[in-house]
Amino acid sequence: MxxxxxxxxxxxxxxxxxxxxxxxxxxxxxxxxxxxxxxxxxxxxxxxxxxxxxxxxxxxxxxxxxxxxxxxxxxxxxxxxxxxxxxxxxxxxxxxxxxxxxxxxxxxxxxxxxxxxxxxxxxxxxxxxxxxxxxxxxxxxxxxxxxxxxxxxxxxxxxxxxxxxxxxxxxxxxxxxxxxxxxxxxxxxxxxxxxxxxxxxxxxxxxxxxxxxxxxxxxxxxxxxxxxxxxxxxxxxxxxPFVQEEQCREGSSNDIKYLRWLDKQPCNSVLYVSFGSGGTLSHEQIKELAWGLELSGQKFLWVLRPPNKFGIIADIGARNEDPFEFLPDGFVKRTEGHGLVVPYWASQVEILGHGAIGGFLSHCGWNSTLEGVVHGIPLIAWPLFAEQKMNAVLLSDDLKVALRVRVSENGIVEREEISRIIRKLMVGEEGKEIIQRMKVLKDAAVDAxxxxxxxxxxxxxxxxxxxxxxxxxxx
Incomplete structure (x- = not known):
């Protein structure tokens, strides 16, 4: 028996x-x-x-x-x-x-x-x-x-x-x-x-x-x-590493929209921007990020949530506000075709596995970090809370597979800094070196x-x- x-x-x-x-x-x-x-x-x-x-x-x-x-x-x-x-x-x-x-x-x-x-x-x-x-x-x-x-x-x-x-x-x-x-x-x-x-x-x-x-x-x-x-x-x-392999989604018409949009973009040309399953930014920081994305001139796919006083949402399924209301006036129109904003949630596994993605602006939550590594996507480290700053140190200073944003004295990552670091990763020489180191790490993750x-x-x-x-x- x-x-x-x-x-x-x-x-x-x-x-x-x-x-x-x-x-x-x-x-x-x-x-x-x-x-x-x-x-x-x-x-x-x-x-x-x-x-x-x-x-x-x-x-x-x-x-x-x-x-x-x-x-x-x-x-x-x-x-x-x-x-x-x-x-x-x-x-x-x-x-x-x-x-x-x-x-x-x-x-x-x-x-x-x-x-x-x-x-x-x-x-x-x-x-x-x-x-x-x-x-x-x-x-x-x-x-x-x-x-x-x-x-x-x-x-x-x-x-x-x-x-x-x-x-x-x-x-x-x-x-x-x-x-x-x-x-x-x-x-x-x-x-x-x-x-x-x-x-x-x-x-x-x-x-x-x-x-x-x-x-x-x-x-x-x-x-x-x-x-x-x-x-x-x-x-x-x-x-x-244990990462989510198959799709676990709420299901919405947005799923098809953003994947179809990615299908039309050149290989490795899009920066994926997401702060994890619950991370949120202040209204002021959302505006600075929007301006930084626009100033960078790089293609982007941004999963956007409205601000929350805790900086984290307890129920990731709650959709009580329209996040587009917190963007700068005219931002969506000005970046149409060049960038795409997805409200609340997107299938990160599918996005990171798409050939159009060339960079990942992340809060450095460990699930997201490992998903980036497994797919070999170079990172911009923007930690928010918990142990995420420690993760950013590991990724940027030790493994050197990420660039970390600089926070100003008023606690905001300003648009010029955002634009600078995006361009550095996506089209700069240092970004190319990070891509090579991340490829080695990806292969090691697969082998493990x-x-x-x-x-x-x-x-x-x-x-x-x-x-x-x-x-x-x-x-």
């Missing part, structure tokens, strides 16, 4: 994180048909259409378990989306534990893999006597910071943003304090305390799975592996997930470990 190895995946209600961990789950069951996966999903409110599409795209071998929605009515109406997520995670923990306990009682559950934002799940593995892993949907560079953060906290007394010298993180390129993630920009804030507490829980993991491949962050991953060999940190496994690639071999070794535990349980 065939023994099914059962793995539980615990997600978080953040679209970008959910996408990443589901792609990992799909890859796992694709490579190992005898592994059974159940995805446990905390929720608040009704999922948007894009989230529904993610789950609709899952193979039948991936079971889904949606926990009862958490009631957030006691929170203020204008609560930041990040706080809503944290409260949802906290209030869902008893439900998650009960779900895991039930799975363990009825199947040969051998491992729990929880998203890196929900490290509170890691102790559950010890209580249920199963292995417990963290799925880290970002860079090894950020992971190194997380594992090193308590030491930094003790070694540095001032605010990180006030440091004159760059910070040394094991295995990483030196990084300025202002480029550290948002929670580290105010050490007296609650977010900073939560960041440190969450990082300490990583040490409870039997391993940490990173959504990247060895060849992209080899120095950092090797440094982490040296630390693990000394018994100082958990095992670190580079198992990516081949049958004998570094990431596939690493994931297979983990899977074999889990399967052997299932056999032991059945004996």
């Amino acid at each position: 065939e023994v099914k190895t059962h793995i539980a995946i615990v997600s978080v209600p953040v679209y970008s994180h959910l996408r990443s961990i589901l792609e990992f789950s799909k890859r796992l069951v694709h490579l190992h048909h005898d592994i059974h996966v159940t995805c446990i999903n905390p929720t608040f409110g009704s999922p948007c259409n894009n989230t529904k599409a993610l789950f609709d795209s899952l193979p039948l071998t991936l079971n889904q378990m949606f926990l009862p929605p958490v009631n957030l009515e006691d929170l203020p109406h204008d609560t930041h989306p990040a706080i809503q997520v944290q409260v949802t995670i906290s209030r869902s923990l008893p439900l998650i534990y009960d779900a895991l306990k039930a799975l363990h009682a009825t199947s040969s559950l051998v491992a729990i893999i929880s998203d890196g934002l929900i490290t509170q799940v890691l102790p559950f593995g010890k209580e249920l006597n199963v292995l417990s892993y963290s799925y880290f949907p970002s860079t090894a560079m950020l992971l190194s910071l997380c594992l090193y953060s308590s030491m930094l906290d003790k070694a540095i007394s001032c605010e990180y943003r006030d440091l004159v010298e760059p910070i040394e993180i094991p295995g990483c390129i030196p990084i300025h304090g202002t480029d550290l993630p948002d929670p580290l920009q105010n050490r007296s804030g609650a977010a900073y305390k939560q960041f440190l507490e969450g990082n300490e829980r990583f040490y409870l993991a039997d391993g940490i799975l990173v959504n990247n491949f060895l060849e992209m962050e080899e120095g950092i991953i090797r440094a982490l592996q040296e630390e693990q060999e000394k018994g100082r940190i958990p095992c670190v496994y580079a198992v990516g 997930i081949k049958n004998e690639g570094s990431s596939t071999v690493t994931l297979t070794q983990l899977a074999l470990k889990w399967k052997s535990l299932s056999l032991e349980c059945c004996c």
Whole structure:
């Protein structure tokens, strides 16, 4: 009789994180048909259409378990989306534990893999006597910071943003304090305390799975592996890149319009502009970006959302305003045929895979970054929040596959700077060098997930470990 190895995946209600961990789950069951996966999903409110599409795209071998929605009515109406997520995670923990306990009682559950934002799940593995892993949907560079953060906290007394010298993180390129993630920009804030507490829980993991491949962050991953060999940190496994391959869309007439428009453009001539699944700009910044695109003289495809006071939208399916109202007067008419603005959402996978795309102006979210790498598209780094500035440092200063925008003293990227950097990437000599480096990185990404690639071999070794535990349980 065939023994099914059962793995539980615990997600978080953040679209970008959910996408990443589901792609990992799909890859796992694709490579190992005898592994059974159940995805446990905390929720608040009704999922948007894009989230529904993610789950609709899952193979039948991936079971889904949606926990009862958490009631957030006691929170203020204008609560930041990040706080809503944290409260949802906290209030869902008893439900998650009960779900895991039930799975363990009825199947040969051998491992729990929880998203890196929900490290509170890691102790559950010890209580249920199963292995417990963290799925880290970002860079090894950020992971190194997380594992090193308590030491930094003790070694540095001032605010990180006030440091004159760059910070040394094991295995990483030196990084300025202002480029550290948002929670580290105010050490007296609650977010900073939560960041440190969450990082300490990583040490409870039997391993940490990173959504990247060895060849992209080899120095950092090797440094982490040296630390693990000394018994100082958990095992670190580079198992990516996991990117969305097939279409998961809401569906609209815009889909056909922008793809047909791209079909008419010369090869590598169009700059794709997008700030991810939820990133937004201020009204002033939208106008500056529009003027910069126009001044550059380069072709562009821009996915535009209206401004939001948080700089991020919680529901990527919400369409309450007309984003075209925030563009400069006459912009659409003046750039007609030369550029195209798509409201709210577009299929990034299809766009980046189109031969007309020659550059990608990105917020440096990790999903978007990996999609750019997998398709070999040179980048303009325009980070907005979270760990995106760290990603920009990795891409522009370390790997040198991106140009980073300069922000003025008033916090705005001005039109002249936007025009300059677009032309530099799309038609400048430095842009040509970036294209060559990105091609090498693309080839390495493709190789990493081949049958004998570094990431596939690493994931297979983990899977074999889990399967052997299932056999032991059945004996």
